[in-house]
Amino acid sequence: MSKHTVEELLAAAAARLAPSSSSARLDAELLLAQAMRFSRPTLLARPAQPVDDAAAAGFEALVARRSAGEPIAYLVGHKAFWTLEIAVDPRVLVPRPETELLVELAIERIPAGEATRVLDLGTGSGAVAIAIASERPDADVVGVDASAGALTVARDNAASVEDVGVEFREGSWWGPVAGERFDVIVSNPPYLAADDPHLADPALACEPRAALVAGPGGLEAIAEIAAGALAHLAPGGWLIVEHGFEQGEAVRKLFADAGLREVETRRDLAGLERATLGRAAG
Ligand SMILES: C[S@@+](CC[C@H](N)C(=O)[O-])C[C@H]1O[C@@H](n2cnc3c(N)ncnc32)[C@H](O)[C@@H]1O
Structure with a gap:
């Protein structure tokens, strides 16, 4: 089976998160960056990159937790302050x-x-x-x-x-x-x-x-x-x-x-x- 690209996974996750989050696209980007161990700018520079199975599974788990309402900061493990x-x-x-x-x-x-x-x-x-x-x-x-x-x-x-x-x-x-x-x-x-x-x-x-x-x-x-x-x-x-x-x-x-x-x-x-x-x- 061909792997999905970064952009395909982001679009699907943003649609899935939209009912529960007012920042669905951003959330999806932060979570996929986390799953792929990239910074967000690196992720966004590679929309056509195929996502390997382990990262895709990790991303799926994070999106499920986010759509259940878990704060994005707990999922990525940090929060900007000052x-x-x-x-x-x-x-x-x-x-x-x-x-x-x-x-x-x-x-x-x-x-x-x-x-x-x-x-x-x-x-x-x-x-x-x-x-x-x-x-x-x-x-x-x-x-x-x-x-x-x-x-x-x-x-x-x-x-x-x-x-x-x-x-x-x-x-x-x-x-x-x-x-x-x-x-x-x-x-x-x-x-x-x-x-x-x-x-x-x-x-x-x-x-x-x-x-x-x-x-x-x-x-x-x-x-x-x-x-x-x-x-x-x-x-x-x-x-x-x-x-x-x-x-x-x-x-x-x-x-x-x-x-x-x-x-x-x-x-x-x-x-x-x-x-x-x-x-x-x-
Ligand atoms: C609203 S949080 C604030 C956390 C942090 N200062 C901030 O602003 O992000 C309140 C904190 O008070 C702590 N807390 C609750 N009851 C307390 C008590 N009786 N004595 C000391 N700390 C307490 C909680 O564990 C929690 O960490």
């Missing part, structure tokens, strides 16, 4: 583009060349902590997560970026940093309610539930983080937390009730309230 390629697997949340706002807000508050202490609560893949450390090499960055599996991914990610050192610690929120203070504390904690209808989305169903769901109301993790902030912020230090676009008002109240000052919410590139900041007295 200036980095972050390795991901189902032990960690796939870093989202809107979370780059946390990195931006943090590095604005970390003077270059100073020995600042930075904490990332719920570090997951380490994306936020590693991005900050890559921009501010003099900062001492600590990442905390309750998931041992996530921390394995985070440590591997940090080790793969040259000249970036992040210390990762396992435990719940403030537990691993008892008695310590930081100049900047960032967090993208779980912030969905347990009955949030978005959890039925097949892509979200593939991600760790502990990375998504905070509790019955959705604000439990942010409330715990806000309540402990003053005991862990250096004078004048900042807490910066990502949240759901409808949670801004509630999060501002949690920050104010916790004694934080200069509380304000910033919008993401889609214009949605996405991150709230507050500061310890100087």
